[in-house]
Amino acid sequence: MGKLFSTKLAWRNIQSNKQVYLPYTLAATITVSMFQMMISLILNDFVQDRSSTLVQLFSMGAIVVGLFSLIFIFYTNSFLMKRRKKELGLYNILGLEKKHIRKVLLLENLMIGAISIALGIFLGNILGQLSFLFLNYLLQLPVVMTYSVSWLGAGVTAAVFMGIFLLTLIYNTAQVTFSNPITLLKGGKEGEKEPKSSPILFILGLISLISGYTISMTIDNPVQAILQFFLAVLLVIIGTYLIFTAGSIIVLKLLKKNKAFYYQPGPFISVSGMLYRMKQHAVGLANITILAVMVIIAISTTVTLFVGTEETLENRFPAENTNSLMTNYGLSGSEVEASIQEITEHIDELTVDFGLEVESMDSFRFVNLIGKFENDAFNTVSPEEREFIPDMVLLVPLDDYNRMERTSINLEDNEVLVYEAGIEVNSDRLGLGDNLFLVNELEDRPSVVGAEADLSDTLVVITPSAEAIDEITAAYNTEEDPYVMYWQGGMYWETTATEGDVMSYGKMMQAAIGDHGEEVGVFYESRSGNREEWYSLNGGFLFLGLFLGGLFTVGAALITYFKQVSEGFDDRERIQIMQKVGLDKETTKRATRSQIVWMFTLPIVTAALHTAFAYSILQKMLVLFSINNPQLLITVTIAVVASFAFIYWIIYRITSKVYLKIVE
């Protein structure tokens, strides 16, 4: 058989099987384009420039989308093969050898694969650009986001999908090789056995899900524990698949045992029908669930982030004007205090010159120690020997603490106040430098540290005096491998500036404050000056969130559609037989509707549950962005779940009409 003939035959097969090949190619193309867009996001300037964590996070997303693509293309391919077996069997009987059929299959796959990959990459780039344009227009962010088109992205996409298509080819070839022409001829009609319920898989699924949940509930710092986070995501995904496949069968069999329920027209048709093809069914449902979770999480976190930008600003900048102070090593606490007084006076002068007045001024000094706790004593560690996540001690003099907190606490010389953020002091004594202090615990987080301190391993220590801190640092700095500890400070003040001149005041201060001696470095920031930057950063995240949400929603719609179509073809014959023996259209509709209610609610409810357990991680991630507002996150998440449920409901309504049309 000539090559040309095989090619012709393959091409004609594709054409004459348009009815199944067209949707398949379309689905593959859309999947490729989704993956292409996902890859482009990783390579996007915004993502690349922000942080390596973001790149990791998006790579993780790309892996999930890749896995989803594999499952989805396999799913649609098996549906396609089922309907084509008869034709292939006929070829076999008419005299084509299996090796020829394999060749035809190879060529067919090659054509479809090449078309979908090329079209998908092209479409992905076009759609990506268009949706970026649309979102840019919609959000009106200060900074315009650009979609990155690159050969690297296209290459990765092409490679991944070549792999996927190769796998489907292997599967198809195996199907032809290991079956005789008669079974091929009978095609999809061969009696499928009722699936067995497997409690072991179900229990494994439960264990996987629960451990995933547990990890996600107990992760302290999601960014530093990114591997753990990934593990949790993976466990939850595995758990979802196992529970859906094994659990649904167990539940359906239980329903079947309940005779009073089962022997009614609706349940009789739907329960038996669902049980019959639950394996594929469950995979489809699990896919939808996972996509739903991704949509919900992507959108709700980024919306929260964007809506909470003002709160971020409030937390990062407790006052409109902030000075961060760095001092040289060797300066004592009292010298730093003197500098702060000088700077305060300088600020007063500058402000008056500007025609305004300083309304309030707060300042505090601190020393930050980095090292390791051992037996309730702290030792510094040189930068080279530091662990991935070092322990930190923040030393603040009592005077400054009292000033900031508006309190008047007294401490003995050998006493300290301690706030435990990630580090616990087990005994009532704490070794710092050469001194041993008696520990008094603080319940509330001091305002000198932000909520994000709770996520790092930090111990806040309020010492009786600045001199005590000088003593402690001196003790650490005399060690052989000196790691320089130095005083730092923060100054916060408000002025009588109105909204009109707050920006120009900030610019003036920025220019004027910088030059303050050699010993103390002053770094000025204004809240208004940062506002635009934060809005564009958080807006960028919102943008990505909406983009991903849209992407995954399209994925969910695609799966739902294919599920309904393939089930429609599967069910058609059964329904027609039943109609012959007296099933009326009303009951058909009612039975399908009850099936639809099931299939609609299950993914949404599960997705909501997953989201609920992911809440703790999400909340902590947002704290990293200085948003410590559970109320906001919960409200936004509920709104997003509700809107996704609504959109999914519309998708389901439309696709179930397709189903009913096929069945009748």
Next chain:
Amino acid sequence: MSFIEVSNLKKVYTSRIGTKGTEALQQVDFSVEKGEFISIMGESGSGKTTLLNLLSTLDTPTEGAIYLEGKSLSDIKDKHVSKFRREQLGFVFQDFNLLDNFNLKDNILLPLVLAKTPVKEMEASVLPLAKSLGIDALLDKYPYEVSGGQKQRVAVARALITKPKLILADEPTGALDSRSSQNLLEIFKDINRLGQTIIMVTHSARASSYSNRVLFIRDGKVYHELYRGEQTEEAFMEKITQSILVSSGRGE
């Protein structure tokens, strides 16, 4: 008044507007008495399946009418057609039409479930019926686990469980070996003896020899009719075979 009265029945299939349609049935008249077992014989394309579809309300006639106990089938409203089919008719098909996703018991119960019969009643009726058909030991099995003959007996059970007025059988022995065929026909004879009216479409002389009367159909018309009377099955079969040979112009 007969139990079933078929008068002036005509069915034309039109494929496209303007083209002349195919006449599947030209003019069919016959009647069936209660408790009869009638075979309709004819070659492929003679119109026998069309006739059966019209009898079973799966299709509607172009002209003429079918009366069941004096009531025209075309008068049944669309909404009630399924109910009518479920309660008044029992079907036995050539390819069994059992559902793979139900076990045999549920396959038999299907019409009762659709009719919303109480569970207790269903459970009570299925076992004696299955016993009489010799499939009581198989009830928990699935269609793909049993033989063709057993499948067809299940299909008969499904047809009988609603105690229908009429059993319609479309080539019921078509997919069975000779032993299973004989077994099935004996069953038909037995249930007919108990008063069940049966109309069976077949092209097997052996199968039709079990009935009381045979209608021969060709080119959409009933052209011949044979009564069994008191003859034995063998004698009746001989007569049927002869009629077929004569009609095809190759008689002695």
